[in-house]
Amino acid sequence: MRLTLDAVSVRVAGATLIHELSLKVGSGEIVGLVGPNGSGKSTALRCVYRALRPSAGTVLLDDTDLRALALAESARSVAALTQENHTELDFTVQEVVALGRYPHSRGNRPLGERERELCRQAMDRTDIAHLADRSVLTLSGGERQRVLIARALVQEPRVLVLDEPTNHLDVRHQVRLLSFLRSCGLTVLIALHDLNLAASTCDRLAVLDGGSLVETGPPVEVLTPELIRRVFGANASVVPHPRTGVPQLLYELTDGEGIEP
Amino acid sequence: MHSRGTLTLTVLALGAALVVSVxxxxxxxxxxVPLGETLHYLGAALTGGTIDADEITGYSIIWQVRAPRxxxxxxxxxxxxxxxVAVQAMVRNALADPFILGVSSGASVGATTVVAFGAFAALGAYALSLASFLGALGASILVYLAAQTRVGLSPLRLVLTGVALAYGFQAVMSVLVFFSPHGDAARTVLFWLLGSLGSATWGSLPIATAAVLLAIVVLLRRSRSLDVLAMGDETAASLGVDAAALRRGLFLLTAVVTGAIVAVSGAIGFVGLVMPHLVRIVVGASHAxxxxxxxxxxxxxxVWVDLLxxxxxxxxxxPLGVITALVGVPVFITLMRRRGYLFGGR
Known part of the structure:
Protein backbone atom coordinates (compact mmCIF):
# COMPACT_ATOMS: atom_id res chain seq x y z
CA MET A 1 0.00 0.00 0.00
CA ARG A 2 1.34 3.40 -1.00
CA LEU A 3 1.37 6.30 1.42
CA THR A 4 1.40 9.82 0.05
CA LEU A 5 1.61 13.14 1.84
CA ASP A 6 0.54 15.87 -0.55
CA ALA A 7 1.40 19.45 0.45
CA VAL A 8 0.49 18.78 4.09
CA SER A 9 0.63 21.78 6.40
CA VAL A 10 -0.12 21.89 10.08
CA ARG A 11 -0.70 25.13 11.93
CA VAL A 12 -1.50 25.10 15.62
CA ALA A 13 -2.29 28.28 17.52
CA GLY A 14 -0.58 30.45 14.91
CA ALA A 15 2.61 28.38 14.73
CA THR A 16 3.39 26.47 11.55
CA LEU A 17 4.61 23.01 12.58
CA ILE A 18 5.00 21.63 9.09
CA HIS A 19 4.75 23.51 5.83
CA GLU A 20 3.59 21.96 2.55
CA LEU A 21 5.25 18.65 3.14
CA SER A 22 5.05 16.31 0.16
CA LEU A 23 6.37 12.80 0.46
CA LYS A 24 5.71 9.47 -1.22
CA VAL A 25 6.31 6.09 0.38
CA GLY A 26 6.02 3.32 -2.18
CA SER A 27 4.48 -0.04 -1.41
CA GLY A 28 6.91 -2.03 0.74
CA GLU A 29 9.32 0.88 0.94
CA ILE A 30 10.94 2.10 4.16
CA VAL A 31 11.26 5.87 4.36
CA GLY A 32 13.00 7.50 7.30
CA LEU A 33 12.10 10.94 8.57
CA VAL A 34 15.14 12.58 10.07
CA GLY A 35 15.74 16.07 11.33
CA PRO A 36 16.65 18.01 14.43
CA ASN A 37 14.35 18.35 17.43
CA GLY A 38 11.21 20.29 16.57
CA SER A 39 11.64 19.85 12.82
CA GLY A 40 8.15 18.40 12.48
CA LYS A 41 8.82 14.66 12.25
CA SER A 42 6.27 13.66 14.87
CA THR A 43 3.75 16.16 13.54
CA ALA A 44 3.98 14.63 10.08
CA LEU A 45 3.55 11.14 11.50
CA ARG A 46 0.59 12.21 13.62
CA CYS A 47 -1.19 13.33 10.45
CA VAL A 48 -0.74 9.80 9.09
CA TYR A 49 -2.06 7.97 12.14
CA ARG A 50 -4.74 10.63 12.48
CA ALA A 51 -4.05 12.05 15.90
CA LEU A 52 -3.88 15.37 14.05
CA ARG A 53 -5.81 16.74 11.13
CA PRO A 54 -3.73 18.65 8.58
CA SER A 55 -4.64 22.35 8.24
CA ALA A 56 -4.07 21.99 4.51
CA GLY A 57 -3.06 19.27 2.09
CA THR A 58 -4.01 15.62 2.04
CA VAL A 59 -2.72 12.26 3.18
CA LEU A 60 -3.49 9.41 0.79
CA LEU A 61 -3.49 5.64 1.25
CA ASP A 62 -3.04 4.37 -2.29
CA ASP A 63 -5.49 6.80 -3.93
CA THR A 64 -7.89 7.20 -1.00
CA ASP A 65 -7.95 10.43 0.96
CA LEU A 66 -7.68 9.60 4.67
CA ARG A 67 -10.47 12.05 5.38
CA ALA A 68 -12.84 9.83 3.40
CA LEU A 69 -12.17 6.94 5.77
CA ALA A 70 -13.61 6.43 9.24
CA LEU A 71 -10.96 6.33 11.96
CA ALA A 72 -11.49 2.60 12.46
CA GLU A 73 -11.18 1.97 8.72
CA SER A 74 -7.79 3.62 8.39
CA ALA A 75 -6.67 1.94 11.62
CA ARG A 76 -7.14 -1.38 9.85
CA SER A 77 -4.48 -0.32 7.34
CA VAL A 78 -2.22 1.96 9.35
CA ALA A 79 -0.69 1.00 12.69
CA ALA A 80 1.42 3.38 14.73
CA LEU A 81 3.92 3.40 17.50
CA THR A 82 3.42 6.78 19.11
CA GLN A 83 5.65 8.84 21.35
CA GLU A 84 2.97 9.18 23.98
CA ASN A 85 2.51 5.72 25.40
CA HIS A 86 1.66 6.12 29.01
CA THR A 87 -1.14 4.41 30.87
CA GLU A 88 -1.96 4.48 34.55
CA LEU A 89 -3.98 1.28 34.63
CA ASP A 90 -2.20 -1.98 35.20
CA PHE A 91 -3.22 -3.89 32.13
CA THR A 92 -1.28 -7.07 31.47
CA VAL A 93 1.11 -7.22 28.52
CA GLN A 94 -1.23 -9.68 26.85
CA GLU A 95 -4.19 -7.32 27.18
CA VAL A 96 -2.31 -4.38 25.70
CA VAL A 97 -1.13 -6.45 22.75
CA ALA A 98 -4.68 -7.71 22.16
CA LEU A 99 -5.92 -4.11 21.88
CA GLY A 100 -4.25 -4.11 18.48
CA ARG A 101 -7.24 -6.11 17.29
CA TYR A 102 -9.60 -3.28 18.26
CA PRO A 103 -10.06 -1.79 14.78
CA HIS A 104 -10.85 -5.25 13.40
CA SER A 105 -13.33 -6.29 16.05
CA ARG A 106 -16.98 -5.51 16.32
CA GLY A 107 -18.40 -4.91 19.77
CA ASN A 108 -16.87 -6.84 22.62
CA ARG A 109 -16.55 -10.27 21.11
CA PRO A 110 -13.63 -12.21 22.58
CA LEU A 111 -10.68 -12.85 20.31
CA GLY A 112 -10.86 -15.87 18.04
CA GLU A 113 -8.23 -18.57 17.76
CA ARG A 114 -6.53 -16.94 14.76
CA GLU A 115 -6.36 -13.61 16.58
CA ARG A 116 -4.86 -15.18 19.69
CA GLU A 117 -2.31 -16.87 17.46
CA LEU A 118 -1.51 -13.46 15.91
CA CYS A 119 -0.91 -12.07 19.40
CA ARG A 120 1.37 -14.98 20.28
CA GLN A 121 3.40 -14.53 17.09
CA ALA A 122 3.77 -10.80 17.64
CA MET A 123 4.89 -11.34 21.22
CA ASP A 124 7.43 -13.94 20.11
CA ARG A 125 8.69 -11.64 17.39
CA THR A 126 9.24 -8.78 19.85
CA ASP A 127 10.62 -11.14 22.48
CA ILE A 128 8.00 -10.44 25.14
CA ALA A 129 6.19 -13.79 25.33
CA HIS A 130 7.67 -14.42 28.77
CA LEU A 131 6.10 -11.16 29.99
CA ALA A 132 2.55 -12.01 28.86
CA ASP A 133 0.96 -11.90 32.31
CA ARG A 134 3.05 -9.08 33.72
CA SER A 135 1.50 -5.69 34.40
CA VAL A 136 2.70 -3.15 31.84
CA LEU A 137 3.38 -0.79 34.73
CA THR A 138 6.18 -3.06 35.96
CA LEU A 139 8.08 -3.10 32.66
CA SER A 140 11.23 -1.27 31.78
CA GLY A 141 11.06 1.39 29.07
CA GLY A 142 12.50 -0.96 26.46
CA GLU A 143 10.18 -3.80 27.37
CA ARG A 144 7.19 -1.49 27.19
CA GLN A 145 8.33 -0.24 23.80
CA ARG A 146 8.40 -3.83 22.54
CA VAL A 147 4.90 -4.43 23.89
CA LEU A 148 3.65 -1.47 21.87
CA ILE A 149 5.41 -2.68 18.76
CA ALA A 150 3.73 -6.05 19.21
CA ARG A 151 0.39 -4.30 19.52
CA ALA A 152 1.03 -2.46 16.26
CA LEU A 153 1.90 -5.74 14.50
CA VAL A 154 -1.26 -7.43 15.79
CA GLN A 155 -3.18 -4.69 14.01
CA GLU A 156 -2.13 -6.46 10.75
CA PRO A 157 -1.37 -3.13 9.12
CA ARG A 158 -0.16 -2.57 5.61
CA VAL A 159 1.44 0.71 6.61
CA LEU A 160 3.52 1.01 9.76
CA VAL A 161 4.19 4.43 11.27
CA LEU A 162 6.90 4.46 13.91
CA ASP A 163 7.90 7.46 15.98
CA GLU A 164 11.35 6.84 17.45
CA PRO A 165 10.79 3.10 17.87
CA THR A 166 14.35 2.50 19.06
CA ASN A 167 13.91 4.76 22.11
CA HIS A 168 14.81 2.85 25.28
CA LEU A 169 15.73 -0.28 23.32
CA ASP A 170 19.06 -1.97 23.94
CA VAL A 171 21.30 -2.55 20.93
CA ARG A 172 20.16 -6.13 20.48
CA HIS A 173 16.52 -5.15 20.28
CA GLN A 174 17.25 -2.12 18.10
CA VAL A 175 18.94 -4.35 15.57
CA ARG A 176 16.24 -6.96 15.90
CA LEU A 177 13.43 -4.47 15.32
CA LEU A 178 15.04 -2.76 12.37
CA SER A 179 15.96 -6.09 10.80
CA PHE A 180 12.35 -7.11 11.14
CA LEU A 181 11.26 -3.92 9.38
CA ARG A 182 13.62 -4.74 6.48
CA SER A 183 12.12 -8.18 6.10
CA CYS A 184 8.42 -7.60 6.80
CA GLY A 185 7.50 -6.14 3.42
CA LEU A 186 5.25 -3.49 4.95
CA THR A 187 5.20 0.13 3.88
CA VAL A 188 7.06 1.90 6.66
CA LEU A 189 7.38 5.56 7.59
CA ILE A 190 9.73 5.89 10.51
CA ALA A 191 11.13 8.82 12.47
CA LEU A 192 14.62 8.16 13.78
CA HIS A 193 17.17 10.23 15.64
CA ASP A 194 20.02 7.85 15.03
CA LEU A 195 21.20 8.66 11.52
CA ASN A 196 23.37 5.55 11.30
CA LEU A 197 20.44 3.28 12.08
CA ALA A 198 18.34 5.32 9.65
CA ALA A 199 20.92 4.86 6.91
CA SER A 200 21.09 1.11 7.53
CA THR A 201 17.34 0.63 7.66
CA CYS A 202 15.74 2.99 5.19
CA ASP A 203 15.46 2.85 1.42
CA ARG A 204 15.12 6.59 1.36
CA LEU A 205 15.53 9.39 3.87
CA ALA A 206 13.49 12.57 4.06
CA VAL A 207 15.21 15.37 5.94
CA LEU A 208 13.01 17.87 7.72
CA ASP A 209 14.14 21.20 9.05
CA GLY A 210 11.88 23.84 10.54
CA GLY A 211 8.79 22.00 9.29
CA SER A 212 9.89 21.84 5.65
CA LEU A 213 11.37 19.07 3.56
CA VAL A 214 14.95 20.03 2.71
CA GLU A 215 16.26 16.86 1.12
CA THR A 216 15.03 13.47 0.07
CA GLY A 217 16.69 10.48 -1.51
CA PRO A 218 18.68 7.32 -0.78
CA PRO A 219 20.87 7.57 2.34
CA VAL A 220 24.05 7.57 0.31
CA GLU A 221 22.94 10.73 -1.52
CA VAL A 222 21.36 12.51 1.43
CA LEU A 223 23.85 11.96 4.23
CA THR A 224 26.69 14.31 3.35
CA PRO A 225 28.92 16.17 5.79
CA GLU A 226 27.56 19.39 4.30
CA LEU A 227 23.94 18.46 5.06
CA ILE A 228 24.75 17.24 8.58
CA ARG A 229 26.44 20.54 9.26
CA ARG A 230 23.70 22.66 7.69
CA VAL A 231 20.66 20.87 9.16
CA PHE A 232 21.94 19.35 12.39
CA GLY A 233 24.73 21.77 13.19
CA ALA A 234 27.25 19.00 13.79
CA ASN A 235 30.52 18.02 12.21
CA ALA A 236 30.67 14.50 10.87
CA SER A 237 32.71 12.38 8.53
CA VAL A 238 30.80 10.01 6.33
CA VAL A 239 32.37 6.61 5.74
CA PRO A 240 30.96 3.56 3.98
CA HIS A 241 30.15 0.64 6.25
CA PRO A 242 33.01 -1.83 5.73
CA ARG A 243 30.68 -4.74 5.05
CA THR A 244 27.48 -3.26 3.64
CA GLY A 245 28.70 -0.03 2.08
CA VAL A 246 25.88 1.91 3.77
CA PRO A 247 27.01 5.44 4.68
CA GLN A 248 27.78 5.78 8.40
CA LEU A 249 28.55 8.96 10.31
CA LEU A 250 31.46 9.51 12.61
CA TYR A 251 30.83 12.62 14.69
CA GLU A 252 33.47 15.06 15.80
CA LEU A 253 33.08 16.69 19.18
CA THR A 254 33.59 20.45 19.34
CA ASP A 255 35.56 22.45 21.85
CA GLY A 256 32.38 23.51 23.62
CA GLU A 257 31.89 26.66 21.57
CA GLY A 258 29.62 25.04 19.01
CA ILE A 259 30.77 24.73 15.44
CA GLU A 260 31.66 27.18 12.73
CA PRO A 261 28.69 27.89 10.51
CA MET B 1 -4.08 -14.72 35.25
CA HIS B 2 -7.63 -13.38 35.33
CA SER B 3 -9.50 -16.13 33.56
CA ARG B 4 -13.07 -16.20 32.37
CA GLY B 5 -13.90 -18.85 34.98
CA THR B 6 -12.76 -16.69 37.87
CA LEU B 7 -14.89 -13.86 36.56
CA THR B 8 -18.02 -16.02 36.42
CA LEU B 9 -17.34 -17.28 39.93
CA THR B 10 -16.87 -13.74 41.23
CA VAL B 11 -20.11 -12.63 39.59
CA LEU B 12 -22.02 -15.56 41.10
CA ALA B 13 -20.52 -15.03 44.53
CA LEU B 14 -21.26 -11.32 44.51
CA GLY B 15 -24.76 -11.93 43.17
CA ALA B 16 -25.49 -14.31 46.02
CA ALA B 17 -23.93 -11.91 48.51
CA LEU B 18 -26.14 -9.15 47.14
CA VAL B 19 -29.37 -11.12 47.57
CA VAL B 20 -28.43 -12.11 51.13
CA SER B 21 -27.36 -8.55 51.94
CA VAL B 22 -30.63 -7.14 50.65
CA VAL B 33 -38.00 -7.96 62.11
CA PRO B 34 -37.27 -11.70 62.39
CA LEU B 35 -36.00 -13.20 59.16
CA GLY B 36 -38.99 -15.52 58.77
CA GLU B 37 -41.44 -12.64 59.10
CA THR B 38 -39.41 -10.49 56.74
CA LEU B 39 -39.52 -13.18 54.07
CA HIS B 40 -43.24 -13.70 54.74
CA TYR B 41 -43.98 -9.97 54.21
CA LEU B 42 -41.78 -9.79 51.13
CA GLY B 43 -43.44 -12.89 49.75
CA ALA B 44 -46.87 -11.42 50.44
CA ALA B 45 -45.97 -8.16 48.73
CA LEU B 46 -44.39 -9.78 45.70
CA THR B 47 -46.99 -12.47 45.12
CA GLY B 48 -50.04 -10.54 46.25
CA GLY B 49 -50.64 -12.83 49.26
CA THR B 50 -52.61 -11.80 52.33
CA ILE B 51 -51.48 -10.79 55.80
CA ASP B 52 -53.29 -10.54 59.13
CA ALA B 53 -54.48 -7.21 60.46
CA ASP B 54 -51.98 -7.21 63.36
CA GLU B 55 -49.14 -7.63 60.89
CA ILE B 56 -49.77 -4.32 59.16
CA THR B 57 -47.17 -2.36 61.13
CA GLY B 58 -44.45 -4.89 60.44
CA TYR B 59 -45.51 -5.16 56.83
CA SER B 60 -45.38 -1.45 56.22
CA ILE B 61 -41.95 -1.16 57.86
CA ILE B 62 -40.66 -3.92 55.63
CA TRP B 63 -42.40 -3.08 52.40
CA GLN B 64 -43.00 0.66 52.49
CA VAL B 65 -39.93 1.85 54.37
CA ARG B 66 -37.07 -0.61 54.23
CA ALA B 67 -37.51 -2.42 50.92
CA PRO B 68 -37.34 0.71 48.74
CA ARG B 69 -34.53 2.05 50.86
CA VAL B 85 -14.97 3.75 36.51
CA ALA B 86 -16.27 5.86 33.62
CA VAL B 87 -15.03 9.15 35.03
CA GLN B 88 -11.59 7.75 35.80
CA ALA B 89 -11.39 6.51 32.22
CA MET B 90 -12.67 9.81 30.83
CA VAL B 91 -10.14 12.03 32.60
CA ARG B 92 -7.44 9.34 32.84
CA ASN B 93 -6.92 10.18 36.46
CA ALA B 94 -6.75 7.78 39.39
CA LEU B 95 -8.10 10.38 41.80
CA ALA B 96 -11.24 11.12 39.85
CA ASP B 97 -14.65 10.18 41.20
CA PRO B 98 -18.20 10.87 40.01
CA PHE B 99 -18.18 14.20 41.82
CA ILE B 100 -14.89 15.54 40.48
CA LEU B 101 -16.59 17.50 37.74
CA GLY B 102 -18.36 19.75 40.20
CA VAL B 103 -21.55 17.74 39.95
CA SER B 104 -22.06 17.24 43.67
CA SER B 105 -21.33 20.83 44.62
CA GLY B 106 -23.66 22.03 41.87
CA ALA B 107 -26.32 19.69 43.18
CA SER B 108 -25.79 20.93 46.70
CA VAL B 109 -26.45 24.50 45.57
CA GLY B 110 -29.72 23.27 44.13
CA ALA B 111 -30.55 21.33 47.29
CA THR B 112 -29.68 24.31 49.46
CA THR B 113 -32.13 26.57 47.67
CA VAL B 114 -34.82 24.09 48.67
CA VAL B 115 -33.66 23.53 52.23
CA ALA B 116 -32.89 27.15 53.02
CA PHE B 117 -35.51 29.02 51.03
CA GLY B 118 -38.17 26.46 50.15
CA ALA B 119 -37.71 26.66 46.39
CA PHE B 120 -39.97 24.39 44.30
CA ALA B 121 -42.25 24.05 47.34
CA ALA B 122 -45.13 23.10 45.05
CA LEU B 123 -43.37 19.83 44.24
CA GLY B 124 -43.43 18.66 47.85
CA ALA B 125 -41.14 15.72 48.51
CA TYR B 126 -39.70 15.84 45.00
CA ALA B 127 -38.47 19.43 45.34
CA LEU B 128 -35.11 18.39 46.77
CA SER B 129 -34.54 15.78 44.08
CA LEU B 130 -35.47 18.08 41.24
CA ALA B 131 -33.45 21.00 42.58
CA SER B 132 -30.33 18.89 43.10
CA PHE B 133 -30.68 17.28 39.68
CA LEU B 134 -30.96 20.71 38.05
CA GLY B 135 -27.99 21.94 40.09
CA ALA B 136 -25.93 18.93 39.01
CA LEU B 137 -26.81 19.42 35.37
CA GLY B 138 -26.11 23.15 35.54
CA ALA B 139 -22.70 22.48 37.05
CA SER B 140 -21.91 19.91 34.36
CA ILE B 141 -22.81 22.32 31.59
CA LEU B 142 -20.60 25.02 33.10
CA VAL B 143 -17.68 22.61 33.47
CA TYR B 144 -18.17 21.39 29.91
CA LEU B 145 -18.18 24.89 28.46
CA ALA B 146 -15.15 25.94 30.49
CA ALA B 147 -13.12 22.82 29.67
CA GLN B 148 -13.96 22.77 25.95
CA THR B 149 -11.02 23.49 23.64
CA ARG B 150 -10.54 23.51 19.90
CA VAL B 151 -9.52 19.86 19.98
CA GLY B 152 -12.21 18.71 22.38
CA LEU B 153 -12.34 18.15 26.11
CA SER B 154 -8.90 17.93 27.62
CA PRO B 155 -8.80 15.52 30.57
CA LEU B 156 -6.64 17.78 32.70
CA ARG B 157 -8.79 20.82 31.97
CA LEU B 158 -11.89 18.86 32.92
CA VAL B 159 -10.43 18.01 36.31
CA LEU B 160 -9.11 21.51 36.92
CA THR B 161 -12.33 23.29 35.98
CA GLY B 162 -14.32 20.77 37.97
CA VAL B 163 -12.26 21.40 41.07
CA ALA B 164 -12.23 25.16 40.61
CA LEU B 165 -15.96 25.40 40.00
CA ALA B 166 -16.59 23.18 43.02
CA TYR B 167 -15.05 25.88 45.19
CA GLY B 168 -17.31 28.45 43.55
CA PHE B 169 -20.42 26.37 44.17
CA GLN B 170 -19.43 25.73 47.77
CA ALA B 171 -19.12 29.46 48.28
CA VAL B 172 -22.58 30.03 46.82
CA MET B 173 -23.98 27.29 49.00
CA SER B 174 -22.38 28.74 52.14
CA VAL B 175 -23.87 32.13 51.40
CA LEU B 176 -27.30 30.58 50.89
CA VAL B 177 -27.07 28.72 54.19
CA PHE B 178 -25.77 31.84 55.95
CA PHE B 179 -28.70 33.98 54.85
CA SER B 180 -31.27 31.26 55.26
CA PRO B 181 -34.32 32.17 57.36
CA HIS B 182 -34.34 28.62 58.75
CA GLY B 183 -31.97 28.09 61.67
CA ASP B 184 -31.37 24.41 61.07
CA ALA B 185 -30.63 24.80 57.37
CA ALA B 186 -26.90 24.27 57.93
CA ARG B 187 -27.44 20.93 59.61
CA THR B 188 -29.88 19.72 56.95
CA VAL B 189 -27.55 20.73 54.16
CA LEU B 190 -24.59 19.05 55.84
CA PHE B 191 -26.56 15.84 56.26
CA TRP B 192 -27.59 15.93 52.63
CA LEU B 193 -24.03 16.62 51.52
CA LEU B 194 -22.77 13.52 53.30
CA GLY B 195 -25.47 11.43 51.70
CA SER B 196 -28.50 9.62 52.99
CA LEU B 197 -31.09 7.18 51.77
CA GLY B 198 -33.48 8.15 54.56
CA SER B 199 -36.01 9.72 52.21
CA ALA B 200 -36.19 6.71 49.89
CA THR B 201 -39.66 5.70 48.69
CA TRP B 202 -40.79 3.46 45.88
CA GLY B 203 -41.13 6.68 43.91
CA SER B 204 -37.38 7.38 44.13
CA LEU B 205 -36.49 4.13 42.42
CA PRO B 206 -37.63 4.14 38.77
CA ILE B 207 -35.65 7.08 37.39
CA ALA B 208 -32.47 6.28 39.30
CA THR B 209 -32.72 2.61 38.35
CA ALA B 210 -33.25 3.39 34.68
CA ALA B 211 -30.30 5.80 34.68
CA VAL B 212 -27.95 3.33 36.35
CA LEU B 213 -28.99 0.45 34.10
CA LEU B 214 -28.47 2.68 31.09
CA ALA B 215 -24.98 3.53 32.31
CA ILE B 216 -24.05 -0.11 32.92
CA VAL B 217 -25.30 -1.27 29.52
CA VAL B 218 -23.73 1.56 27.54
CA LEU B 219 -20.39 1.33 29.33
CA LEU B 220 -20.20 -2.45 29.02
CA ARG B 221 -20.85 -2.17 25.30
CA ARG B 222 -18.01 0.33 24.99
CA SER B 223 -15.68 -1.39 27.42
CA ARG B 224 -13.04 -2.12 24.84
CA SER B 225 -13.08 1.49 23.67
CA LEU B 226 -12.46 2.48 27.29
CA ASP B 227 -9.43 0.18 27.34
CA VAL B 228 -8.14 1.92 24.22
CA LEU B 229 -8.82 5.36 25.69
CA ALA B 230 -6.70 4.43 28.70
CA MET B 231 -3.71 4.12 26.35
CA GLY B 232 -3.88 7.85 25.62
CA ASP B 233 -5.52 9.94 22.94
CA GLU B 234 -2.71 9.55 20.39
CA THR B 235 -2.73 5.78 20.61
CA ALA B 236 -6.52 5.78 20.63
CA ALA B 237 -6.53 7.62 17.30
CA SER B 238 -4.09 5.12 15.81
CA LEU B 239 -6.38 2.30 16.91
CA GLY B 240 -9.45 3.94 15.41
CA VAL B 241 -11.05 5.50 18.50
CA ASP B 242 -12.09 9.14 18.31
CA ALA B 243 -11.07 10.09 21.83
CA ALA B 244 -12.76 13.50 21.67
CA ALA B 245 -16.11 12.06 20.67
CA LEU B 246 -15.88 9.23 23.19
CA ARG B 247 -15.02 11.70 25.94
CA ARG B 248 -18.01 13.89 25.03
CA GLY B 249 -20.28 10.87 25.20
CA LEU B 250 -18.84 9.80 28.53
CA PHE B 251 -19.26 13.30 29.89
CA LEU B 252 -22.91 13.41 28.93
CA LEU B 253 -23.60 9.96 30.34
CA THR B 254 -21.77 10.49 33.63
CA ALA B 255 -23.31 13.94 34.15
CA VAL B 256 -26.90 12.76 33.68
CA VAL B 257 -26.51 9.55 35.68
CA THR B 258 -24.61 11.21 38.52
CA GLY B 259 -27.31 13.88 38.60
CA ALA B 260 -30.00 11.22 38.87
CA ILE B 261 -28.10 9.46 41.67
CA VAL B 262 -27.38 12.63 43.62
CA ALA B 263 -31.02 13.63 43.34
CA VAL B 264 -32.15 10.61 45.37
CA SER B 265 -29.22 10.08 47.71
CA GLY B 266 -27.24 13.27 48.15
CA ALA B 267 -23.51 13.24 47.68
CA ILE B 268 -22.28 9.91 49.05
CA GLY B 269 -18.54 10.23 48.86
CA PHE B 270 -15.83 7.64 48.52
CA VAL B 271 -17.83 4.83 46.85
CA GLY B 272 -17.19 6.10 43.33
CA LEU B 273 -13.54 6.78 44.05
CA VAL B 274 -12.59 3.57 45.74
CA MET B 275 -14.86 0.83 44.37
CA PRO B 276 -13.24 1.01 40.92
CA HIS B 277 -9.81 0.59 42.49
CA LEU B 278 -10.90 -2.25 44.75
CA VAL B 279 -12.40 -4.06 41.81
CA ARG B 280 -9.28 -3.56 39.69
CA ILE B 281 -7.15 -4.99 42.47
CA VAL B 282 -9.19 -8.17 42.24
CA VAL B 283 -9.93 -8.57 38.51
CA GLY B 284 -7.33 -6.44 36.74
CA ALA B 285 -7.69 -3.33 34.61
CA SER B 286 -9.73 -4.59 31.65
CA HIS B 287 -12.91 -2.53 31.57
CA ALA B 288 -15.11 -5.44 30.49
CA VAL B 303 -26.40 -1.94 51.37
CA TRP B 304 -24.16 -2.69 54.35
CA VAL B 305 -23.12 0.93 54.73
CA ASP B 306 -26.75 2.00 54.85
CA LEU B 307 -27.53 -0.75 57.36
CA LEU B 308 -24.72 0.44 59.63
CA PRO B 319 -24.78 10.17 57.18
CA LEU B 320 -23.59 7.53 54.71
CA GLY B 321 -20.49 9.48 53.73
CA VAL B 322 -19.19 9.11 57.28
CA ILE B 323 -19.45 5.34 57.16
CA THR B 324 -18.18 4.89 53.60
CA ALA B 325 -15.06 6.74 54.68
CA LEU B 326 -14.68 5.01 58.06
CA VAL B 327 -15.05 1.54 56.55
CA GLY B 328 -13.60 2.14 53.13
CA VAL B 329 -10.39 4.00 53.88
CA PRO B 330 -8.74 1.34 56.04
CA VAL B 331 -9.92 -1.50 53.80
CA PHE B 332 -8.64 0.24 50.72
CA ILE B 333 -5.26 1.13 52.17
CA THR B 334 -4.75 -2.39 53.51
CA LEU B 335 -5.63 -4.01 50.19
CA MET B 336 -3.54 -1.56 48.24
CA ARG B 337 -0.47 -2.24 50.35
CA ARG B 338 -0.89 -5.98 50.46
CA ARG B 339 -1.50 -6.66 46.79
CA GLY B 340 1.24 -4.53 45.36
CA TYR B 341 -1.44 -2.64 43.51
CA LEU B 342 0.11 -0.60 40.77
CA PHE B 343 -2.42 1.99 39.71
CA GLY B 344 -0.39 5.10 38.92
CA GLY B 345 2.88 3.25 38.46
CA ARG B 346 5.63 2.30 40.83
Missing part, protein backbone atom coordinates in the same frame (compact mmCIF):
# COMPACT_ATOMS: atom_id res chain seq x y z
CA UNK B 23 -32.71 -9.51 52.79
CA UNK B 24 -30.59 -8.81 55.88
CA UNK B 25 -30.71 -5.09 55.16
CA UNK B 26 -34.50 -5.25 55.03
CA UNK B 27 -34.81 -7.38 58.18
CA UNK B 28 -32.45 -5.40 60.38
CA UNK B 29 -32.91 -1.86 61.59
CA UNK B 30 -33.75 0.00 64.77
CA UNK B 31 -36.60 -2.52 65.09
CA UNK B 32 -35.42 -5.90 63.95
CA UNK B 70 -32.38 -1.06 50.55
CA UNK B 71 -33.12 -1.36 46.85
CA UNK B 72 -32.14 2.27 46.41
CA UNK B 73 -28.88 1.46 48.18
CA UNK B 74 -28.34 -1.26 45.57
CA UNK B 75 -29.01 1.13 42.70
CA UNK B 76 -26.97 4.01 44.09
CA UNK B 77 -24.03 1.79 45.10
CA UNK B 78 -23.95 0.17 41.67
CA UNK B 79 -24.34 3.51 39.93
CA UNK B 80 -21.61 5.33 41.84
CA UNK B 81 -19.19 2.47 41.19
CA UNK B 82 -19.68 2.28 37.43
CA UNK B 83 -19.73 6.04 37.05
CA UNK B 84 -16.51 6.15 39.04
CA UNK B 289 -14.29 -7.22 33.74
CA UNK B 290 -14.21 -4.12 35.92
CA UNK B 291 -17.61 -2.96 34.66
CA UNK B 292 -19.10 -6.41 35.26
CA UNK B 293 -17.95 -6.61 38.86
CA UNK B 294 -18.07 -2.96 39.96
CA UNK B 295 -21.87 -2.55 40.06
CA UNK B 296 -22.31 -5.73 42.13
CA UNK B 297 -19.52 -4.87 44.53
CA UNK B 298 -20.74 -1.29 44.90
CA UNK B 299 -24.30 -2.45 45.54
CA UNK B 300 -23.29 -4.93 48.26
CA UNK B 301 -21.05 -2.33 49.86
CA UNK B 302 -23.69 0.38 50.01
CA UNK B 309 -25.97 4.00 59.26
CA UNK B 310 -29.35 2.93 60.60
CA UNK B 311 -28.29 0.67 63.49
CA UNK B 312 -25.11 2.18 64.92
CA UNK B 313 -26.64 5.01 66.97
CA UNK B 314 -30.43 4.45 66.99
CA UNK B 315 -32.72 6.23 66.77
CA UNK B 316 -30.42 8.71 65.05
CA UNK B 317 -29.01 7.95 61.60
CA UNK B 318 -25.45 8.56 60.55
Missing amino acids: VIGIALGPTT VLLAVVVGAGLSVIG RVLTIAPLAGAVFL ARVLVPPREL
